Amino acid sequence: MMRSRFLPRAALCLFALAFAGQAHATDDAEPVALTVLLDWFVNPDHAPLIVAEQQGWFEQAGLEVTFVEPADPSLPPKLVAAGRADLAITYQPQLHVQADAGLPLVRIATLVATPLNALVVLADGPIRTIADLDGKRVGYSVGGFEDALLGTMLESHGLTLDAVELINVNFSLSPSLLSGQVDAVIGAFRNFELNQMDIEGRPGRAFFPEEEGVPAYDELIVVAHRDRLAEGPDAAALNAFTGVLERAAAFIVNRPEQAWKVFAASDADGLDNELNRRAWRDTVPRFALRPAALDGARYERFAGFMRARGLIDAPPALDTYARQLPGPPR
Amino acid sequence: MITGSSSGPNVRAPGLRIEAVSLALAGRAVLDGLSLDIVAQRWHALLGRSGTGKSSLLRVLAGLQALDGGRTVADDGEPLPGRIAWMAQDDGLLPWLSARDNVMLGARLRGEPRAAARGRADTLLDRVGLGERGGALPATLSGGQRQRVALARTLFEDRAVVLMDEPFSRLDAITRHELQALAHRLLARRTVLLVTHDPLEALRLADRVSVLADGAVHDTVRIDGAAPRDTRTATVLAHVDALWAALQRT
Amino acid sequence: MTVLPRALPALLVLLGAWQLIVVVASVPPWILPAPVQVVQALLEHRRTLAVDAAVTGGEIVAGLLLGTTLGIASAVLLCVVRSARRWALPLMVISQAVPVFALAPVLTLWFGYGPGAKVAMATLIIYFPVVAASVDGLRYADPGMLDLARTLGAGPRAELWHLRLPAALPSIGSGIRVAASVAPIGAVVGEWTGSSRGLGHAMLQANARLDTDLMFAALACLCAIAVALYVAVDRALDRALYWQADRLHLSSSPELLLR
Numbered sequence: 001m002m003r004s005r006f007l008p009r010a011a012l013c014l015f016a017l018a019f020a021g022q023a024h025a026t027d028d029a030e031p032v033a034l035t036v037l038l039d040w041f042v043n044p045d046h047a048p049l050i051v052a053e054q055q056g057w058f059e060q061a062g063l064e065v066t067f068v069e070p071a072d073p074s075l076p077p078k079l080v081a082a083g084r085a086d087l088a089i090t091y092q093p094q095l096h097v098q099a100d101a102g103l104p105l106v107r108i109a110t111l112v113a114t115p116l117n118a119l120v121v122l123a124d125g126p127i128r129t130i131a132d133l134d135g136k137r138v139g140y141s142v143g144g145f146e147d148a149l150l151g152t153m154l155e156s157h158g159l160t161l162d163a164v165e166l167i168n169v170n171f172s173l174s175p176s177l178l179s180g181q182v183d184a185v186i187g188a189f190r191n192f193e194l195n196q197m198d199i200e201g202r203p204g205r206a207f208f209p210e211e212e213g214v215p216a217y218d219e220l221i222v223v224a225h226r227d228r229l230a231e232g233p234d235a236a237a238l239n240a241f242t243g244v245l246e247r248a249a250a251f252i253v254n255r256p257e258q259a260w261k262v263f264a265a266s267d268a269d270g271l272d273n274e275l276n277r278r279a280w281r282d283t284v285p286r287f288a289l290r291p292a293a294l295d296g297a298r299y300e301r302f303a304g305f306m307r308a309r310g311l312i313d314a315p316p317a318l319d320t321y322a323r324q325l326p327g328p329p330r
Numbered sequence: 331m332i333t334g335s336s337s338g339p340n341v342r343a344p345g346l347r348i349e350a351v352s353l354a355l356a357g358r359a360v361l362d363g364l365s366l367d368i369v370a371q372r373w374h375a376l377l378g379r380s381g382t383g384k385s386s387l388l389r390v391l392a393g394l395q396a397l398d399g400g401r402t403v404a405d406d407g408e409p410l411p412g413r414i415a416w417m418a419q420d421d422g423l424l425p426w427l428s429a430r431d432n433v434m435l436g437a438r439l440r441g442e443p444r445a446a447a448r449g450r451a452d453t454l455l456d457r458v459g460l461g462e463r464g465g466a467l468p469a470t471l472s473g474g475q476r477q478r479v480a481l482a483r484t485l486f487e488d489r490a491v492v493l494m495d496e497p498f499s500r501l502d503a504i505t506r507h508e509l510q511a512l513a514h515r516l517l518a519r520r521t522v523l524l525v526t527h528d529p530l531e532a533l534r535l536a537d538r539v540s541v542l543a544d545g546a547v548h549d550t551v552r553i554d555g556a557a558p559r560d561t562r563t564a565t566v567l568a569h570v571d572a573l574w575a576a577l578q579r580t
Numbered sequence: 581m582t583v584l585p586r587a588l589p590a591l592l593v594l595l596g597a598w599q600l601i602v603v604v605a606s607v608p609p610w611i612l613p614a615p616v617q618v619v620q621a622l623l624e625h626r627r628t629l630a631v632d633a634a635v636t637g638g639e640i641v642a643g644l645l646l647g648t649t650l651g652i653a654s655a656v657l658l659c660v661v662r663s664a665r666r667w668a669l670p671l672m673v674i675s676q677a678v679p680v681f682a683l684a685p686v687l688t689l690w691f692g693y694g695p696g697a698k699v700a701m702a703t704l705i706i707y708f709p710v711v712a713a714s715v716d717g718l719r720y721a722d723p724g725m726l727d728l729a730r731t732l733g734a735g736p737r738a739e740l741w742h743l744r745l746p747a748a749l750p751s752i753g754s755g756i757r758v759a760a761s762v763a764p765i766g767a768v769v770g771e772w773t774g775s776s777r778g779l780g781h782a783m784l785q786a787n788a789r790l791d792t793d794l795m796f797a798a799l800a801c802l803c804a805i806a807v808a809l810y811v812a813v814d815r816a817l818d819r820a821l822y823w824q825a826d827r828l829h830l831s832s833s834p835e836l837l838l839r
Contacts, residue, residue: 074788082611101610101790139693139774144788167693167776168784172685176774181692311789392731416731420724426746426823439734439742467823487732 037076100312139182345370351400362545375532378542474505543580643702651710702766713755717748
C-alpha cells in the first residue's frame with residue numbers, strides 16, 4: 001500500500017525533473033546559424049575558425065557556422081553590410097575605408113593581430129634596401145590601400161610614390177616577381193608569399209610596413225552588421241562566437257602540431273601541402289590570443305594614418321565601427 | 331581573242347556532236363546513252379520534264395561536269411573548251427558590280443586590260459537597250475533588265491557556241507517575248523542550244539526541237555521558216571500538238 | 581548620326597528610372613550610386629578617366645584590327661588549303677571554348693603587364709567569331725556564280741579574289757559586328773589581370789576603395805567606348821557593303837521583296 005503510493009509520486013517527480021531539464025535544453029536546442037564569409041580561400045590564416053569547427057566547439061556553443069570562400073576579397077564586407085551574410089573576415093585598413101563610406105559594419109573580433117602585408121623582393125636581386133626601389137616597378141594586388149603603405153615606406157627612405165611604377169598584378173604576386181615582370185611586390189603576405197618563393201627555390205626578402213613608418217594594425221578581423229550588436233539572441237550568438245575563437249586560439253598556441261593535423265584533416269585534398277605547412281608555422285605566433293579585445297588607441301592611430309594619406313576623409317567615432325564584445329556568460 | 335561584232339563571230343561557229351553520253355548523279359542515271367547532233371549556226375531547243383537531264387547535258391557541254399561515258403565534240407575537229415558561252419536561269423549578276431562591270435566580268439576574271447573592255451561593254455549595253463544604265467547596280471534593275479545585262483555579258487564573251495538554260499523562264503510574258511526576239515537577233519550565226527520547258531518558246535526560236543526523257547532523246551522535230559516565228563500559224567500549232575503529245579508520253 | 585537622337589529619350593528614361601530606384605528603395609551609395617553622383621565623379625576625375633579611356637580604347641581597337649585581320653586571313657587560308665580544314669576547325673572551336681578568364685594570367689605572364697596582353701586577349705576573343713563567319717561566307721558561295729566563273733575562264737585565284745571574297749563580305753561583316761561588341765570584354769579582362777592604367781584597372785581600384793561612383797563612372801566611359809566602336813564599325817561596314825538592297829533604300833520596291 002505504501003509502496004504503491006510512493007512510486008507514482010516518485011515517478012511524477014522524476015518526470016517533472018526530466019521535463020525541467022528538457023525545458024532548459026530547448027533554450028539552446030535551436031542552434032543559431034551564422035554564415036561566415038572568408039576573405040580568401042581557406043588557408044592557415046583562418047586556422048582558429050577551421051580548428052574550432054572541426055573540434056565541434058561552435059556546435060557546443062549553440063552555433064551552426066557555414067564558411068563561404070569568395071573570389072573577390074572586397075565583396076564579403078559589402079554582403080554583410082547588405083544583410084546577405086552574418087560575418088565577414090576583412091582587413092583592418094579596409095574597415096576604416098568602409099566606415100568612412102558609411103557601411104554599417106562593426107569589428108567584433110581580431111583573427112590575426114599583426115600586419116601580414118609586406119614589401120617583397122628577390123633575395124638574390126639587386127634591391128637591398130627600400131631606397132634601391134628608385135625607378136623600379138612595383139606590383140600590387142588591388143586592396144585599395146597598398147599604395148598608402150608603399151608610399152609611407154618609401155618616404156621613410158627619402159623617396160616618394162612617383163619614384164616607382166605601380167602595376168596592378170591582381171594576386172599574381174609571386175609569379176610576377178619570380179618571372180621578373182616586376183622588381184618588388186607589395187600586398188604579399190609575409191607568412192605566405194615568402195614561403196611560396198622559398199619552395200620555388202627563389203627566396204624573397206621582406207620589408208615590413210610596421211618597421212618602416214606604418215602604424216601597426218590587425219591584418220585579419222571579423223566584422224558584423226551594426227544592428228546585430230543590439231541586445232538579443234543575435235548579440236548573444238556573436239558573444240558565443242568570440243568565445244569559441246579564443247578557445248581555438250589557445251588550443252593552437254598550446255598544441256600547434258595537433259592543431260595542424262586537425263586543420264589539415266578538414267579538407268584532405270586541398271590543405272595538406274608543403275606551402276600550408278610552412279605558412280602554418282609562420283602564422284601560429286600571430287593569432288590574436290584575446291580575439292575580442294580591442295586596442296582602441298591603436299585603431300585610432302591607424303585611422304589617423306589613413307586620413308593623413310588621404311584614404312579616408314574624417315574617421316567616424318571608433319565605437320561605431322569597432323567594439324569589444326563582453327564575451328559569453330560564464 | 332575573238333573581237334567580232336555582236337552580229338556574229340569572226341570564226342565560223344561549229345556544230346556539236348553528242349555521242350552516247352552517260353552520267354549518273356547521286357546514284358541516279360541522269361544521262362543514259364544520249365546521242366544528238368546540233369547543227370552549226372542554228373538554234374536547237376531541248377524540251378522535257380524537270381529532272382530529265384537537260385541541264386546536266388548543258389553543264390557537261392560547258393565543261394562543268396565530267397561524263398561517265400561517251401563524248402562531246404565540235405564537228406570542225408577543234409576542242410570545245412573556251413568556245414562556249416553560258417547563260418543560266420539566274421542572271422548571275424554580281425550584286426556589287428555595276429551593269430557595265432558585270433558585262434565585262436569575263437575580262438575582269440581573266441585579268442584582261444580594262445579600258446578596252448569598258449568600251450565594248452558600253453557598246454553591248456547599248457545594243458540590249460541599256461545604254462543609259464551602265465553604272466547601275468543590279469539591285470536597281472528590273473528582272474528583264476538584268477537578263478539583258480546577262481545577255482550583253484554573253485555577247486561580250488563572243489563565243490561561237492552559246493548554251494542557254496531556261497534564261498527567260500523567270501520573266502513575265504511580255505518581257506520574255508521581247509527578250510526572246512532580242513536574243514535571237516543578237517546571237518545570229520552562232521550555234522545555240524536552248525533548254526526550255528515551254529514548247530511555244532522552243533518553236534518560236536529554234537530550228538530543231540528535241541524531246542528528252544529518261545536521259546535520252548525521244549524525238550527530234552525540224553521546223554521550217556525563219557525564227558522568231560509567229561506561233562499562231564497552223565504549222566507551229568501542229569508542232570505544238572505533237573510536242574505536247576510527246577511530252578505527255580514521257 | 582541618326583542613332584543618337586533616337587537613343588537619347590531611351591537613355592534619359594533609363595537614367596530617370598535608375599535615379600528613382602535609388603531614391604525610393606534607399607539603396608546605399610556603396611551598392612548603387614545615383615546617376616547624379618556618377619556624373620559628379622565623371623567630372624571630378626575627368627582627366628585621369630580620359631587617359632584611362634584612351635589606353636583601354638587603344639587596346640580594344642588594336643585587338644579588333646588584329647583579330648579581324650587574323651580571322652579573315654585564316655578563313656582564306658582554310659578556303660585555299662582544303663586539307664587544313666580538318667585539323668584547323670577543331671582548333672578554332674577550342675580557342676573559343678576556353679574562357680578568356682582562364683588564359684588571362686598565362687597571357688599576362690608571357691606578354692607582361694603592358695598593353696600586349698590586353699591586345700592579345702581582345703584578339704583571342706574576337707578571332708573565332710570572325711573566322712567562323714568568314715569561313716561560312718567563303719564556303720557557301722553561290723554555285724551558280726562559280727559555274728559561270730568557270731565558263732568565263734576564271735582561275736582559282738581570280739575566283740577567290742573577285743567572287744568568293746566579295747560574296748563573303750556580308751557574312752564577314754556580321755562576324756566583325758560581333759567582334760566589335762566583344763572586343764571590350766577582352767581588353768577589360770586583360771586589365772583586371774594586371775595593368776597600371778585603363779578603365780578596367782580604374783574600376784578595380786575604385787571598387788577596392790569603395791569608391792563606387794568612380795567605378796560606375798569608369799564603367800560609363802567603357803560603355804560609351806563600346807557603343808561608339810560599334811556604331812563606327814556599323815557605318816564602315818555599311819559603306820563597304822554598298823550594294824545591299826536595304827542600303828540602297830529600295831526596300832519599298834515590291835520586286836525586290838519578291839526576289
